[in-house]
Amino acid sequence: MTPEVKKRIEDINNGVVPEGYKKTKVGIIPSKWENYKLRDISEEITEKAGSKAYETVSISAGIGFVNQADKFGKELSGKQYEKYIVLHKGDFSYNKGNSKKYPQGCIYQLKDRESAAVPNVFESFRFTKGSNDYYEQLFVSGFLNEQLFAKINHGVRDDGLLNLKGDDFYSCYVPFPTPYEQQKIASILTTQDKLITLQEQKVESLMKLKKTYLEKMFPKKGSKYPEYRFKGFTDAWEQRKLGDVAKFRQGIQVDLENQYTENADGRIRFIRIVDYTQGTDDIRYIDEVESANHVDSDDVVVVRYGATAGFVGHGITGIIANNMFTINPSDSVNKGFLYTFMKQEKMYESLNSSNGSSAMPAINFGIMTNIEISYPTIEEQIQIGDYFIKLDNLITLHQRKLEAEKKKKKALMQLLLTGKVRV
Numbered sequence: 001m002t003p004e005v006k007k008r009i010e011d012i013n014n015g016v017v018p019e020g021y022k023k024t025k026v027g028i029i030p031s032k033w034e035n036y037k038l039r040d041i042s043e044e045i046t047e048k049a050g051s052k053a054y055e056t057v058s059i060s061a062g063i064g065f066v067n068q069a070d071k072f073g074k075e076l077s078g079k080q081y082e083k084y085i086v087l088h089k090g091d092f093s094y095n096k097g098n099s100k101k102y103p104q105g106c107i108y109q110l111k112d113r114e115s116a117a118v119p120n121v122f123e124s125f126r127f128t129k130g131s132n133d134y135y136e137q138l139f140v141s142g143f144l145n146e147q148l149f150a151k152i153n154h155g156v157r158d159d160g161l162l163n164l165k166g167d168d169f170y171s172c173y174v175p176f177p178t179p180y181e182q183q184k185i186a187s188i189l190t191t192q193d194k195l196i197t198l199q200e201q202k203v204e205s206l207m208k209l210k211k212t213y214l215e216k217m218f219p220k221k222g223s224k225y226p227e228y229r230f231k232g233f234t235d236a237w238e239q240r241k242l243g244d245v246a247k248f249r250q251g252i253q254v255d256l257e258n259q260y261t262e263n264a265d266g267r268i269r270f271i272r273i274v275d276y277t278q279g280t281d282d283i284r285y286i287d288e289v290e291s292a293n294h295v296d297s298d299d300v301v302v303v304r305y306g307a308t309a310g311f312v313g314h315g316i317t318g319i320i321a322n323n324m325f326t327i328n329p330s331d332s333v334n335k336g337f338l339y340t341f342m343k344q345e346k347m348y349e350s351l352n353s354s355n356g357s358s359a360m361p362a363i364n365f366g367i368m369t370n371i372e373i374s375y376p377t378i379e380e381q382i383q384i385g386d387y388f389i390k391l392d393n394l395i396t397l398h399q400r401k402l403e404a405e406k407k408k409k410k411a412l413m414q415l416l417l418t419g420k421v422r423v
Helices: 003-013 068-072 078-083 132-140 145-151 166-170 179-216 273-277 335-343 345-355 365-369 378-416
Strands: 021-024 027-030 034-037 042-044 057-060 064-067 085-088 092-095 106-109 115-118 123-127 173-176 238-241 246-250 268-271 284-286 300-303 318-320 324-329 372-375
Touching: 042 166, 057 068, 057 092, 057 115, 064 068, 064 106, 085 123, 092 132, 106 132, 123 166, 132 173, 132 179, 145 166, 179 378, 246 365, 273 300, 300 335, 318 324, 324 335, 335 372, 335 378
Parallel strands: 268 318
Antiparallel strands: 021 027, 034 173, 042 123, 057 064, 085 115, 092 106, 092 123, 238 372, 246 324, 268 284, 300 324
């Protein structure tokens, strides 16, 4: 990015109108761009389904159009079906239901179906001017959120939907670049969408691979032999109770005022649940505590209390908080193997089954002690543990790449759809 472009972005962000730009209802945009009310460049769709048979669809935030029966488990149209609005490929609908991703509702273009019927409480419309793919990207970016927020009657909801009149929706303004720029902007952002989809597929493929190998590299219930094994291993697996081969140790309570954000004077990292479940830049440190549960990066740590009770983590060195505990195996069980064993989906379900109906979910050490664990020779354990830890690292790497591509898309939308960067 050139110094000139950086300066332009900075000026616009500070409300300064650079040369070649103008101030409009949609903000500061290039002088050659227009801005229109939706009603001036689109038409409301009023075609009703009547007695004709169409697939009934709804809109799911972050996904788009989905089959109504697939989303809700049943058809919801009922007697109202005749009043459903018919969409054809390229048409748009605004679902006024709010969500975490789209608090002011979401707008999607029908792209993967030739036609469909949507609830008549949606605002359905088609554009009469401009590029559909450009508008799609504009809506996905949440460009109308601020305008919609100002128009919504926040004290009233209409049968679960945001209270917003159609006239108010169609009075929202959108930027209208030159036709060439609309096509270029849509092309760049659509290409980025494809990169995101490819990265999502890589992550999904690796997750499926891991699930398959976990099922086949550990014996099924009642068996002492797994379906897949590393070369050279044929012995039966031993079966014991977890309490016979491991001990549990809980972390310590540390008040907030005794936590520090800097590692000074020999402090030690204080590990919280969020460090395992989400990762965070907000790393905390504490002074040495004699009774603390010190963990190394290869130790197996389990969340004991709260919404994520049963989550199994490792990979951090420090002192764990009192809402977690470690599983410390005997010499007969390798830590890497134990971590892989505890991360199995069926094991997570087993841990959560010990939560009971308490308002604060908690892992019961008695149930933990009686969990059945199967394990082979220590040599085979090491190979299994190393394999799955490497696979986990690969999955994490691709998940980070996916997040990076999503962040890139968000940055591109903020720059291109506002005209701060020209194409």
